[in-house]
Amino acid sequence: IDQRDYDGVEFSPATVYATILFAFFFTHIARFVLWVVIETASKWALIGRRQEGRYNWDQSTYVQRWEIYQMVTRLRSSFRLNMLDFLCGTPFIVDFFRLQGCKIGARCCLHPTGAAPFMSEPDLVEIGDNVAVDCASIVNHLNTRGNFELRKIKVESNTTLRANSRIQQGVHMEAGSMLLEKSLAMTGDILEADSVWVGAPAARIFAYTPADDDMSSLPSTSYLNDDEAPATVNPIDIV
Numbered sequence: 001i002d003q004r005d006y007d008g009v010e011f012s013p014a015t016v017y018a019t020i021l022f023a024f025f026f027t028h029i030a031r032f033v034l035w036v037v038i039e040t041a042s043k044w045a046l047i048g049r050r051q052e053g054r055y056n057w058d059q060s061t062y063v064q065r066w067e068i069y070q071m072v073t074r075l076r077s078s079f080r081l082n083m084l085d086f087l088c089g090t091p092f093i094v095d096f097f098r099l100q101g102c103k104i105g106a107r108c109c110l111h112p113t114g115a116a117p118f119m120s121e122p123d124l125v126e127i128g129d130n131v132a133v134d135c136a137s138i139v140n141h142l143n144t145r146g147n148f149e150l151r152k153i154k155v156e157s158n159t160t161l162r163a164n165s166r167i168q169q170g171v172h173m174e175a176g177s178m179l180l181e182k183s184l185a186m187t188g189d190i191l192e193a194d195s196v197w198v199g200a201p202a203a204r205i206f207a208y209t210p211a212d213d214d215m216s217s218l219p220s221t222s223y224l225n226d227d228e229a230p231a232t233v234n235p236i237d238i239v
Helices: 013-046 062-076 091-099
Strands: 125-127 141-144 147-150 153-155 195-198 203-207
Touching: 013 062, 013 091
Parallel strands: 125 153
Antiparallel strands: 141 147, 195 203
């Protein structure tokens, strides 16, 4: 140590700051890429491509393999942050779900304000073109007393899922349909083309044609009495 001479060694604050900033970006990008590789490889190695059907706890190893995969997905989280939160609303989250097996069309905006939860079975989801999915839930599984079932969900082109809405397994959203805030599309529901749905369970409040540019011409959403109004249960509270 006595032979080392640091008297002539100096670094400007700008150099130190730039070095730390570069190291931060490099390590963060490296960790991000490593996470994508590990999670994608684990998904295909442990689960493979999901198929519709029943996977009961006492008859199939799927649920056990899924639980192991859920442990791997914890790599997403760092304190209260989730890696996917950094991708929300960008083309990169579309690419991530495509790596997971999801079929997604062009010009789609997924989860710009986050999601709780994100798609858990993306390879059973088919999304068309020009689809907007806000902070909504797309859930393909149903787990009741050990009976675990998977079914596909199809979301056609020009559809919208508003904030805190939820669609369950087997739902088919036809082209141009919209599910409003805090609404729940139940298992097997078909949301008809060019229509708007609200409530839990969701009910159609009106239909429209793509040529309707003047929204004032659309039917009123008011109800004659309280009994006709759809329920306003928050679907996020439904497990």
